[in-house]
Amino acid sequence: MKTTRCDRTAAWTRLGERFEQGGRRFDLRQAFAEDASRFDAFSQPAPQLFADLSKNLWDREVESMLLDLARECGLEAHRDAMFAGEHINATEDRAVLHTLLRTPADAEVPAALQPALRDVHATLDAMLAYAEAVRADHTITDVVNIGIGGSDLGPQMVVRALAPYVAPGKRFHFVSNVDGHELDGVLRDLAPEHTLFIVASKTFTTAETMTNARSAKQWFERSGSVDVARHFAALTTNVEAAKAFGIDTTFGFWDWVGGRYSLWSAIGLSIALAIGADGFRALLAGAHEMDEHFRTAPLDQNLPVRLALLDVWYRNFHGFSSRGIAPYHSALQRLPAYLQQLEMESNGKQVDVAGSTLGFGTSPVLWGEPGTNGQHAYFQMLHQGTDVVPLEFIAVRDPSHQLDGHHAKLLANALAQAQALMVGQADAGGHRNFPGNRPSSFFVFDQLTPAALGAFIALYEHRVFTSGALWGINSFDQWGVELGKVLAKDLEGRLASGDTQGLDASTAGLLKRLK
Numbered sequence: 001m002k003t004t005r006c007d008r009t010a011a012w013t014r015l016g017e018r019f020e021q022g023g024r025r026f027d028l029r030q031a032f033a034e035d036a037s038r039f040d041a042f043s044q045p046a047p048q049l050f051a052d053l054s055k056n057l058w059d060r061e062v063e064s065m066l067l068d069l070a071r072e073c074g075l076e077a078h079r080d081a082m083f084a085g086e087h088i089n090a091t092e093d094r095a096v097l098h099t100l101l102r103t104p105a106d107a108e109v110p111a112a113l114q115p116a117l118r119d120v121h122a123t124l125d126a127m128l129a130y131a132e133a134v135r136a137d138h139t140i141t142d143v144v145n146i147g148i149g150g151s152d153l154g155p156q157m158v159v160r161a162l163a164p165y166v167a168p169g170k171r172f173h174f175v176s177n178v179d180g181h182e183l184d185g186v187l188r189d190l191a192p193e194h195t196l197f198i199v200a201s202k203t204f205t206t207a208e209t210m211t212n213a214r215s216a217k218q219w220f221e222r223s224g225s226v227d228v229a230r231h232f233a234a235l236t237t238n239v240e241a242a243k244a245f246g247i248d249t250t251f252g253f254w255d256w257v258g259g260r261y262s263l264w265s266a267i268g269l270s271i272a273l274a275i276g277a278d279g280f281r282a283l284l285a286g287a288h289e290m291d292e293h294f295r296t297a298p299l300d301q302n303l304p305v306r307l308a309l310l311d312v313w314y315r316n317f318h319g320f321s322s323r324g325i326a327p328y329h330s331a332l333q334r335l336p337a338y339l340q341q342l343e344m345e346s347n348g349k350q351v352d353v354a355g356s357t358l359g360f361g362t363s364p365v366l367w368g369e370p371g372t373n374g375q376h377a378y379f380q381m382l383h384q385g386t387d388v389v390p391l392e393f394i395a396v397r398d399p400s401h402q403l404d405g406h407h408a409k410l411l412a413n414a415l416a417q418a419q420a421l422m423v424g425q426a427d428a429g430g431h432r433n434f435p436g437n438r439p440s441s442f443f444v445f446d447q448l449t450p451a452a453l454g455a456f457i458a459l460y461e462h463r464v465f466t467s468g469a470l471w472g473i474n475s476f477d478q479w480g481v482e483l484g485k486v487l488a489k490d491l492e493g494r495l496a497s498g499d500t501q502g503l504d505a506s507t508a509g510l511l512k513r514l515k
């Protein structure tokens with residue numbers, strides 16, 4: 001790894017001093033009053049969207065110091081190493097090449113990546129041809145994606161977000177939880193002869209997914225249906241395991257696609273079934289536009305980089321430990337959950353790539369709900385609570401419905417909340433006092449198209465890459481999820497036997513209650 005950890009740079013020390021000398025007490029209202037061009041300086045177009053970062057607690061000097069930090073950390077070299085296919089996922093000795101999944105077939109890539117790019121397009125073409133055939137098959141009315149984590153959150157979020165692009169005649173279901181209530185609830189409404197099950201699992205070993213897949217297959221076979229080949233498809237890097245499970249139709253991908261970065265691969269089959277081959281290609285094209293922006297734009301005009309610099313400034317200097325996501329579009333309902341995995345599983349680490357303990361914070365908690373629902377729930381705390389939570393507004397200019405008046409109200413609410421968070425209401429005392437000076441970023445799409453959504457997801461991927469690079473961590477492993485999986489296996493046996501020997505008193509007590 002060619003990067004230098006952020007806390008070992010001169011810029012880090014200077015940022016600490018800057019924070020103590022004015023950064024901590026930075027006032028947004030004053031900053032706007034003193035700088036007529038603040039909006040222009042801190043807002044920018046990027047592929048498929050516009051971003052306003054001007055309502056954040058920084059000025060040009062702080063941003064310039066943060067850019068120095070990025071340069072001193074060797075961000076550009078690390079970014080180039082990712083695009084070149086170097087094994088930057090050091091703990092798993094793997095390349096990180098989800099960007100290749102959206103690289104056009106005729107694009108120039110390093111010679112070493114050309115075979116992989118050919119494989120990507122061969123699989124993509126086959127997967128999209130299959131998707132089109134199923135779309136044309138009107139006997140299939142229900143598609144059930146069985147997968148969890150990255151094999152669920154990305155596809156589900158995108159299928160819901162692009163609902164207006166989904167052809168009528170098919171319903172899409174997503175089963176992730178090992179809780180049988182979920183699968184049972186879905187199966188209850190299905191007819192086996194009209195259903196396609198997609199078993200989506202990079203490893204094809206994930207306990208939740210395999211349990212749900214087995215139960216779905218049993219349900220299918222018990223109904224007297226035999227044509228598993230027609231009604232089951234697998235999406236996995238473990239083609240052998242899918243075959244052993246009894247599935248013939250398999251679309252593969254590669255170990256250099258991380259689970260939470262996999263919606264662009266065969267894991268996106270449910271998306272392709274929903275929005276068609278052209279829609280899926282547009283999603284990839286939007287993401288590729290953002291890849292090119294990230295790869296080539298100067299750092300000071302590079303939106304994922306600027307966002308990540310703010311993230312570091314907030315997390316490590318202001319000490320903000322969470323970030324709110326407020327999509328002002330109900331179709332983006334699953335976006336906060338998707339971003340939780342993307343950022344928290346990637347950057348929720350306490351050691352650097354070398355395994356040394358970090359003395360500073362990494363991933364914040366991400367959370368959120370579509371506006372305006374959040375306004376009538378937790379926005380009270382955002383306006384008047386004791387913690388500052390930077391908030392991200394996502395708004396779409398053109399609605400995809402024709403109902404009178406709704407959209408103007410929705411957009412007015414988004415603008416009003418961002419405004420209220422910043423300006424506050426300083427002249428009213430006591431319970432009606434709004435301190436203001438609460439930071440937010442604001443993203444604007446013209447329309448929520450497949451291309452726009454693709455670009456937005458890629459924006460976040462690169463933002464997470466950048467903060468992870470500055471923190472010196474490996475954003476592409478997830479060892480933190482392993483321990484619980486091992487313990488659950490042991491406890492599953494104990495729940496059957498009632499054996500509590502060797503368990504701590506709390507786990508033993510609870511196990512007895514649950515048995």
Ligand code: F6P
Nearest residue numbers: 149150151201202203206259481
């Ligand atoms: O347990 C975490 C995790 O490995 C995620 O990173 C991944 O997205 C999810 O499980 C599902 O994994 P798989 O696609 O292999 O079933």
